[in-house]
Structures are given as structure tokens and as C-alpha cells.
Amino acid sequence: MHRNSAATVSGPVLVIGSGLLGASVGLGLSVQGVETWVSDISPTTEAVAADIGAGRSLARLVEQVGPESARADIDPQLVVVATPPDVAAHTVAQALEDYPQAAVVDIASVKEPVLLALRETGADLSRYIGTHPMSGREKSGPVAARGELFMSRPWVICEHDDVAPETVRLARGLATDLGANVATMDVQEHDATVALISHVPQVMSSLLASRLRETPLESLSLAGQGLRDTTRIAASDPGLWVQILSANARPVVETLYGVREDLNRLIATLERPTADGARLDIAELMTEGNDGVARIPGKHGGAPKAFSALTVLVDDTPGQIARLLAEVGEIGVNVEDMRMEHSQGQPVGMVEISVVPTARDGLVHELTERGWKIAE
């Protein structure tokens, strides 16, 4: 990443909270030449973040010159609060007080509770705006941080009635300087959106995976890609999710009411699978699922059926997938998406490649000519 001459944030920037996201913000700004400072309630985390180049340590400066001089010396243009959600509002309020010239953004994954809590403090909200970079990873801590973490990901900016234009400009600048795509919505819309696209999927995955605790391992050895895909995010960190689900409880529970209604209907139907209308009931549920998933945009923002898939059998030896993709490249076709399918303890793998529909038939023909086995 190089210094972008169109960058908005000129610095200095103080990042409070130096975990995965905070340290990644620091790294991404530092490599662009912005003067960046990091801070964390844990001295070890702060030191690690400073060591990896996320910014200079606020604590070390405070040791040298005392807290008041340190604040005056840094005089940040922007403070980024990257703490866990349950302390975000308190940290923002403190930052607004400590740095009366600075704009303050937080990046917590739930937005309305932070804004409501800040309103109660009577803080100067013209200098505050809530944001949410949608770049969570399964790993945590500053060691996992990367300046590129936000590239090409959505970063939601939640404007509110009291915010000043300069604060909005800096928040948008932070997101775009780090390579993210800015999306704008108000806090309620944001929280309802993430409940639906992130928090409820997490709950459903955990509920499903939880059923596997007593399953014999022999049965689980028959598991296919469907089970793997639906349970993957159930491996996420419980500590973080307790905070997220607690903070966004209302929108999550409102979506879960709908899930429960459908689940109760399905259970009643499956208790009498030969009753009149039972098959129609099941078909309706499945069709509703079809309709829902069809609305998720694909990689380039198009409809999910914008690409056609083919499955190629490959030997499980180094270089096979590279050779396959090199040949696809030679044929002149761009791979839009790809996934490798697991199989059970066997030396043959399957690679599913998605391409634009007009390219599929020709690609199947060319690959077959070259000796590849196409399984679908």
C-alpha cells in the first residue's frame, strides 16, 4: 500500500483499543505516512501493537511527560475507538472530553446502544460518529492485524442529527483511506441489518452445531460440504458474541421470532407428515428459502446466478490446482469464484470453479480435451 495523494486523514490519529481491528487501523494508516498513536487498557497489547508498527505507544509518552502534556503533544485530528462494544460509549465520551479539538469515531459492531448511551452523557456529539467496518475475522489480537484488513470490505457510516459535516468527512476519509467501501445508514437500520445478515446467521449456525455434540464421530465422518458450510461460523469466539448479541438483543430477537414461528410450523407438519397439506407446507418453507437466498448479491454485486459452476476432479498432490488454474487462464477464462470440496480420507479432490455462463461450455470442452475430469 502506498501513500494515497487523495487521502483525507492527515493525522495525527489516536487509536484506543489495539486488538485485531484497532491495530489494523493503525497499521493501515501508518504505512500511508500518517502519524499514528496506539493505546490499550492492556499494556502488553499496546506494546505489541506498537512493536508491529501500528503506531507509537501513548502509555510510553505519558510515562515521559505526564498525561496532560501527552494529550496536548499528540493533539489528534481523529480518535478511533476500537474497544469491545460494551465499553465503547464510555471510551468515546472520555475521548471527546480529553481531546476537545478531535473528531471521534467508534468501530463497534452495534451502533444504536452506543449513540443512546452517549446522548445520556451530554457529550458534544457534533464531533462523534459511529461506524462499523465489516471486516471481522475468526482470529483476534494485534498479532493478527493487517493494514489490508479493510480493503474492498463494506464500512458503514451511521450519520445522526447532531453530527458536524467535518466529522462525517473524516470518518468517510478513514474508511476510504483504508481501502474500504463506504455505506451509509442510520443506527437503527444498521443494527437491524447486521442482526439479519450477521448475528442471526451466527445464532443459527451455533444452534445447529450444538446438535452435533453427542453425535458419534463415525456418523460425522459422512458429513458433506453442506454441514461444513452451515456450521463454519459456529467456531467463532463466544466472548465477543456474548457482547454483540447482548448489545443488539432487540433486533436479533425480532428476527428470531420469525424463525421460531416457521420452526414451530415445520415441527407440527413433520409430526403428521401424511396429513392433508403437509407436503405443501414443507414445499412452502423450502421455496421461501430459495427466494431468500436468491436475493443475496454475488461477488460483483449482481444476482447470485450470474455465474455458472463446473466441478473438476484433481489429485491431492502439490501443484495440481495451480496447474488447473493456469490452464483455465491459458484458455482465457476468468475464475469468478472457487471452492474446494472435502472428501473423506481419499486422494481425489473436487474443485468447483464459477465462471461467466457464456464461458462455461467452452471451458468444459477445453479442459476435457486437456485430460481433466469434469464431475459436473
Place this chain on the structure above:
Amino acid sequence: MHRNSAATVSGPVLVIGSGLLGASVGLGLSVQGVETWVSDISPTTEAVAADIGAGRSLARLVEQVGPESARADIDPQLVVVATPPDVAAHTVAQALEDYPQAAVVDIASVKEPVLLALRETGADLSRYIGTHPMSGREKSGPVAARGELFMSRPWVICEHDDVAPETVRLARGLATDLGANVATMDVQEHDATVALISHVPQVMSSLLASRLRETPLESLSLAGQGLRDTTRIAASDPGLWVQILSANARPVVETLYGVREDLNRLIATLERPTADGARLDIAELMTEGNDGVARIPGKHGGAPKAFSALTVLVDDTPGQIARLLAEVGEIGVNVEDMRMEHSQGQPVGMVEISVVPTARDGLVHELTERGWKIAE
């Protein structure tokens, strides 16, 4: 695929039902030199299956010599019933009567109802055995058929009290001749297993995707890989799933009772997120999900954490992924799994590569040296 000298099924084989699975069985056996016949209630489907090389058309022979002579002329060693689940038992009973020397297997995805229905007919069950190749695809019909469809996939054989050893031998032979991995369990165990690892995941995915029907497309454009993975199988064929869920209603509903209990507990907790014990309740649900997903075996039958992942940023141009994988191959590291992550309308993609843990650090170092950006 070449003729395997150790093949068990010498033929002739009659496949009844010429959709994706039946035609794939026919293709896989035909290319090994087995005399194969195909049949379907739809003349068009049967003709297509014959045209693509899945076997000779039974209907055409019947036209020429009449039904009785046709049956005598073919004299199958093995009949494979590949019809939809709801007509499997009836079709098996008819085949046992029509071909008194043949072993008969069905490949329906639910097994106990078929066996119970056959018991009621008083058929000769020494020549019948239920099996289930776990190779379903999202596509259907004989055009999608491939002889390699069963390779490296589990194929469950459900022995029962009345089955003759020769019938079991032929069923196992069919599976291994087609490259599948044989697993053995009784019908109840099979149906409970597929309820848990296939049918309930399908239900959960459909229930979740169904919530997206009213979501603004702008909100869905923020969707990440988590939502995509958890809803992918919600795109499956409703007609097929009505049959599967109806036929396996009892084991599915018993697992759904557990889901409902957990869901009710979570809803009650989220209705009072600040009550005593609320956070502990949520943490328990999440941890139970962690425990369940950790039990799913990985690609080589090991634990899911047998591999370490790294994420590489790639330009969205032809040949980039091929170049990456070629360089990984040069470095001498085997790619155990890989997935490409979608991003929203941007020219940068992320490829997550899984490798053995001991290879990860060296690979990150080598790739970075070569100029690749590692995002994690």
C-alpha cells in the same frame, strides 16, 4: 476411469430411474465395460440417459420383443432402483418379482421407510439391500450425470436380518466399483445420521434464508461469507426435499425439538439481556456450538484444526490465482483446502489457503518475499 480388474459387478445391470444418480451409476458402470440397461417412467429421460451412454434403453427392447422376452433377454445380475424416495419401495418390490434371479438395491436417501414398506409386501428380502450414495448435487437430470459422481464419496450400505451374503457382496461391489467409500450401518442409524448431518442443516439453512425475503437489497449488499455459507444449501430443489423430509420426518423432528428448546432459551435470554445470568446463557450456547463444530472431521479424517489458514489478496484478473498457487507449489507446500472470499463490487479478492500448520509461517514469509499481500 478404466476397467478395474478387481471389479465385483460383472453385469448385466439394470438401472431403474435415469435421473442424475441413476444415469451416473449407468455411466460409471458402462465405461468399465459392464453391460448396462437404463429405464425411466419418462420416455424422454430414458432416451437422454441412453444417448449420453448410461446404458441401453429397456423400453426400446420391450418395443422389439415384448416385456417378458425383454426381461428374460436382459437377465440382470443386479437391479439398481434410483427412483424418487416415495416410489422406491414399490419399484423394488416389482423388480424382485420381475427379475427372480437378480439382487436389487435402492439408492434412496432415506432407508427405514423403504425397508418397512417392503416387509409389508412379503417380498423376498434376501435379494434386497438398501444403500445410499452420499453424492447429491444441486443439479438434476441425466444431462448432469457423470460416471465419477460417486468417487471418494461415502456410500452407506444398510444390512438387515433377511439379506443374503451374495446381495451384500454385490451392493458393496457396486459402491467400490464406482470409486465410493463403503460405510455400514443399520437403517435406523442411517436415517438418524442423515437427519443430523444433512436434513436438519437443510432445514436450518432454509429457515435462515427465508428471513431474507423482505430485506432491502442494499442491506444484503453488506453480506459477508458467513451469510453466504450458512444459506448456500437453501437454494436446493423443494420437490426433492419435500420427499426427503416427509420420509424421514421422525428423526428430523426429534433433532428439531432440541433446536427449538435452545432457541426458546435464547429468545427468553435476549428478551432480558441485562438480567442476571443472561450473558452466561448466551456464552453457553456459543460454546456448545464451538464444541459441536470441532467434532466434524476434516478433509483427511483428522480434527478440523489440523490445518492452518492464511489469506492472500489477489487482483481480480485472469491467471492471478493460478500464479499464486503455482508459486505455493514451487515453495513446496500442498494446499489442503482453499476458498475464495467474495467482496462487494471491487477488483480485489481474497483467497484463503489452508496448509499443514508446520508449513504456514514459512509460506507466509516466502509469499511476502515474492510480493504477495497476506491479509491474515
